[in-house]
Amino acid sequence: MPAKNTKWIILFLLALVWGSSFILMKRGLEAFSSSQVAALRISIASVFLIPFLIKHYKINLKKYWLGLVLAGVFGNLIPAFLFTKAETGISSSLAGMLNALTPLFTVILGWIAFRNKSTPLQIVGILIAFVGALFLLSGDKNPQESGLFYAFLVILATLCYAISVNCIKHFLNDLNSIAATAWSFAFIGPVALIYLFSTDFTEVMQTNPNAVSSLGYISILGIVGSALSVIFFNYLIKLSGAVFAASSTYIIPIVAVGWGIFDGEIITIIQIAAIFVILGGVWLINKRKV
DSSP, X not given: OOHXXXXXXHHHHHHHHXXXXXXXXXXXXXXXXXXXXXXXXXXXXXXXXXXXXXXXXXXOHHHHHHHHHXXXXXXXXXXXXXXXXXXXXXXXXXXXXXXXXXXXXXXHHHHHHHOOXXXXXXXXXXXXXXXXXXXHHHTOSOOOHHHHHXXXXXXXXXXXXXXXXXXXXXXXXXXXXXXXXXXXXXXXXXXXXXXXXXXXXXXXHHHOXXXXXXXXXXXXXXXXXXXIHHHHHHHHHHHHOHHHHHTHHHHHHHHHHHHHHHTTOOOOHHHHHHHHHHHHHHHHHTSSOO
């Protein structure tokens, strides 16, 4: 299959999986605290990746350790905690829509930190996407100060994703995507696991009637939404570049909104319009070979 077709297939599959992750986080929060959901997600993904880690244990850690740590911390650990905390204050669909800011920060950080070049169309696309994000916030039915705080947590998470994307492209570009994923989780998995068992996780599992079902949703989130997806995402970055790979987050809002409507969340006309504005931005950003 031509690389051009492959990158688009991976892009849409990632958008489908990650767009569904917000409703899975919401289901996990039915029994566990936001920090427990995040710690469980990272822990489960890390355990799932152990066989891959064993298979790819022979890598040059002296060369790759910094990129692996940065990818693990900024691409998975911190965002996991920020997103679950955010969903205690805003809807899963709004969190998914705000996630579309990732490509904007990816390009900006690429300019600042790595001196990447961008076309005028990309700059216009970024500005359009940013306007779309502002529309998302203005279209919220409950634009309270507390809601803005939780929305800011999502924005901070997208900044973390942008850091990770650029680090993967520049520090891990010649490392196998499976090895990169397994090793990045090897660095953050123990941290999440230690934190998890410092909480009342065991007590919740024994006393909360929703604990088993919530754990099931989080397991799907960790294995499919983190471990497997990150492998494909790392591969997509190498195949098509950081900006194109980060563009998966522009399609994620559509999936997140679909789940939100299905779950009875209120979606405004302004927010729907904002999605199309954002999609217009991504079209401009990718109107060149990446």
